[in-house]
Amino acid sequence: MNREAQLEAIFGAFRGTEGPLLPILHEVQHTFGCVDPAAEATIAHELNLSRAEVHGVVSFYHDFSATSDPRPCIELCRAEACQARGVEALVPAAEQAAGTRVKLKTVYCLGLCSVGPAARVGERVHARLDSAALIKLVHSV
Ligand code: FES
Incomplete structure (x- = not known):
């Protein structure tokens, strides 16, 4: 399926729903690894919004990025x-272990506050991290 067809499938999944912008942006980010300027323009057209409105949302939330990053990503709360x-x-040693191979992304709350420090890789969460566990996680991705 080409990019246009994928975008159309995403739009179709949310057509008629209330407040579709954020769900569409999440799906585009998940599908393409980013919400690039071309996608912003297409989304704006589809939702009858201005490019500035869509770009404002994309640039406000840390969940969205304008360019894709093929590196494995660890989201560290x-x-x-x-x-x-x-x-x-834990951060300095984790950053050193990650180097340029792994993206160590700061996030703010994964809903595991009582069992932190916490991190997420894809859909999997990791809790009660100590330095050794976090470095092991960095090496495992
Ligand atoms: S503050 Fe880290 S998981 Fe909530």
């Missing part, structure tokens, strides 16, 4: 509860 449970002490 650095919100307050995980900070209180020591995530900041």
